[in-house]
Amino acid sequence: MTAQLFLIFLLANAAAATTGIVFRPGAWYAGLRKPGFTPPNWAFPVAWSLIYLLSAWAAARVAMLPGAGLPLALWAAQVALNTLWTPLFFGARQMGLALVAILVLLVTVGVATVQFWRLDTAAGLMLLPYLAWLCVALALNWRIWRDNPAAG
Template structure:
């Protein structure tokens, strides 16, 4: 049951991608050469959200995981916020601020999770890696589309 609560939170975050689609505005932006193909985004995020729910569930079973779970809650809120700000409001700088805060939050979450349970920390690592790509992409788009 607890896993499904984490999965529901991830589904709520994912739903912003359905509501605020990249569309013609995003296609018109100057993007860097390392921009992943469009089909990869939903695949990557689906895997990341499933891993996030699994990690949240695992953390909920570990005594003393309150701080990591608080970071989990903070990251899902920031994650949910980024899409409507970037794709909905077309606010590139605000999106950059959010993704930097998200990266810091997830990095702290990974470090603390590894200390509590190596497997859970490893489960979260692909998310941090993908955020590195996403942040670099956001930064490049911000720089090239003023």
């Protein structure tokens, strides 16, 4: 793995993360009914920082291997889908559309994880925290959408 590749993949993740700066949760989100399993606010930046670092490292490892085309295409697709969720949920307040986006994101990351795993077991393992966090985020998105029908 080269440091240059890692930095390029990390840059793509940083671009996705900027949507969280532009579309902040704010008072609207604070006023929504949330389920008991909602992580504390401090957990979101910690989790996403770890996920972005690990996924960039995993992509850099895979990029050096023969057969990396499909896995890296899936990685690029997940960055695009990841970038889409925040403006849908917090910006447009379209919780139903955000739910569809995160479901497609979860499937994409799941398939990417399998593809990464086939090329490099360590790279596949690095995506498992991402899958776990997306499961929580999907459940959270669904429950907030369900429990706040007039908030969108």
